[in-house]
Amino acid sequence: MxxxxxxxxxxxxxxxxxxxxxxxxxxxxxxxxxxxxxxxxxxxxxxxxxxxxxxxxxxxxxxxxxxxxxxxxxxxxxxxxxxxxxxxxxxxxxxxxxxxxxxxxxxxxxxxxxxxxxxxxxxxxxxxxxxxxxxxxxxxxxxxxxxxxxxxxxxxxxxxxxxxxxxxxxxxxxxxxxxxxxxxxxxxxxxxxxxxxxxxxxxxxxxxxxxxxxxxxxxxxxxxxxxxxxxxxxxxxxxxxxxxxxxxxGGKSANIIFDDADVENAVKGAISGIFAASGQTCIAGSRLLVHRNVHDQVVEGLVALAKTAQIGNPAQTNTQVGPITTLQQRGKVLDYMKIARDEGAEAVLGGGKPTTPELADGWFVEPTIFTGVNNKMRIAREEVFGPILSVIPFDDEDEAFEIANDSPYGLAAGIWTQNIGRAIRGAEAMEAGTVWVNTYRAVSYMAPFGGYKRxxxxxxxxxxxxxxxxxxxxxxxxxxxxxxxxxxxx
Structure with missing residues (x-):
């Protein structure tokens, strides 16, 4: 000690x-x-x-x-x-x-x-x-x-x-x-x-x-x-x-993937937005809004990439997902997994604690992806502060921005598109203090940071x-x- x-x-x-x-x-x-x-x-x-x-x-x-x-x-x-x-x-x-x-x-x-x-x-x-x-x-x-x-x-x-x-x-x-x-x-x-x-x-x-x-x-x-x-x-x-x-x-940031996005890059950005730091960031892109045309492709890519994440000792250089910081917070994250299932969401990855023996003493939670989520569910409206991603489908640009802004929070947002006009429209439409386009979690001492709404x-x-x-x-x-x-x- x-x-x-x-x-x-x-x-x-x-x-x-x-x-x-x-x-x-x-x-x-x-x-x-x-x-x-x-x-x-x-x-x-x-x-x-x-x-x-x-x-x-x-x-x-x-x-x-x-x-x-x-x-x-x-x-x-x-x-x-x-x-x-x-x-x-x-x-x-x-x-x-x-x-x-x-x-x-x-x-x-x-x-x-x-x-x-x-x-x-x-x-x-x-x-x-x-x-x-x-x-x-x-x-x-x-x-x-x-x-x-x-x-x-x-x-x-x-x-x-x-x-x-x-x-x-x-x-x-x-x-x-x-x-x-x-x-x-x-x-x-x-x-x-x-x-x-x-x-x-x-x-x-x-x-x-x-x-x-x-x-x-x-x-x-x-x-x-x-x-x-x-x-x-x-x-x-x-x-x-x-x-x-x-x-x-807090935040409940929307990360939006349009059907014209570079899907491979967008998937990496979505993973970074929620599983980096085990989801314990106020800017976590915990709501992933995906155009229906690429929904299944994106989910498949998310699951494949997230499965490769190395969970373990945070002091080792090859570890990619560490533990939850407090035992109380881990309990909260696990509670939200049950809430999501009770609301009808489906865990296509994770959904509990890792079973690896060497992780048994630590406060770990599996990286988890829920599909079948709509924006009225608690898992989409309340800040979890853990590695839980809610995937929400949309049909067009207006619906995407409407869903993104239908939140009491407004800390950050992400937009993945190769259409410069859409990027500009989205940056203007988002009710958030920071908007990232084709990237996520970038900060600088030169860039103001803070939130809208709550x-x-x-x-x-x-x-x-x-x-x-x-x-x-x-x-x-x-x-x-x-x-x-x-x-x-x-």
Missing amino acids: ITFQNTVNGQLTAGSESFESFDPFTGKPWALIPADGPAEVDTAVAAAKAAFKSPAWRGLTATARGKLLVRFADVLAENADRLAAIETRDNGKLLSEMTAQLRYLPEWYRYFGGLIDKIEGAVLPVDKANMFAYTRREPLGVIAAIAPWNSPLMLLTWKLAPLLAAGNTVVIKPSEHTSASTLEFVKLFEEAGFPPGVVNTVTGMPMEVGAPLVSHPDVAKIAFTGGEPGGIAVYKAAAEQLKTVTLEL SGVGRESGQEAINAYLQTKTVWIDALGETANPFIIR
Whole structure:
């Protein structure tokens, strides 16, 4: 058992109690994480507030902050493989994917480090004689960053890079299921030269740590990624104190294959959209809409390709499907398989737990494909967050777009076609924050990411993200210093 510690005000702190973190591949505990409560939240927020007001941080120019972020990017790059190994052990995702993510993450810090001293105020051409007016862009203060368990450091970075570039300080609350990599990651900020208290962590259960953090009066904004129930709770708590939020929530993304698509490529894209990361991604293309003309061909290709997937130890390079991150989540995925069958869907692949003896201790679920699905079934409307693909047939373009948009969610969508006009029409028609054409799961530090409808509020990454962590101040200066009538608005 490895013991991890929080970082508060630049100091490592273990706390008086701890809880176990489990390895999804073995089903056994491997690490001890501090079990914090409201008192630890108060201490962390106080440290972040003091750092926000400190000349060591607040006194830095935007250029100096940018250089710190670029320096941190270099330190992160040196530790990427080590952090990836910790994430794989803690959440069960493939080491190959975690390594790719961690090696890519430094680009967010370089991007926002370079962007921040290009954010400008403006001189306003006001209609008041002898008045000079201009705007300033200023940080908000202490930010609460709450990250999920599926890609802890990537989704945390989407918050951290812009909020730090903007000059805020932060208290991070990682998922209680996958805290280890975050606690190791945060140590790197001191190595990069960040002042104490700028980046702090608290760990523990949602009600003991998350709720007090969100409702803390000294927290100016909450940036949250997670499930819809958690997002709603955050939104309500923030509303009571008129705080701003960024929420990246769930999805039930439609991946549409038209009959003019390159079927082989589309099948690969559909597999990537749902079985990569064992379906534990908010952008999972869990609804596969297929034109009837190619329906059977696509299903045959899906089954043939998915059957070749290597299920096993996520730390091995030849593994393609790893375990579900939590035992509770595996139970939910298996429940949805029963729900799908009860609704009349047919499992043409998978449908349960693997029977391989070496996988018996781990939290595995077979890659599963259901046909005979219609868009009114629960399996097509509710987020499963697991390796379950629902195949839904359609007859024409209008029906495809109608089915795709008939969802309370709108995080992402995919379109597979060789018709450029259809691609453009589809990109316009889709009620989703991201639309991929002839590809899936592509992200970048330069591209805004977020959802329509119940999939969230606000955007992460890209230039839009920095605005979520800045506020505008307008300054008026009377050039003459003469007040004609103090009882009349100027």
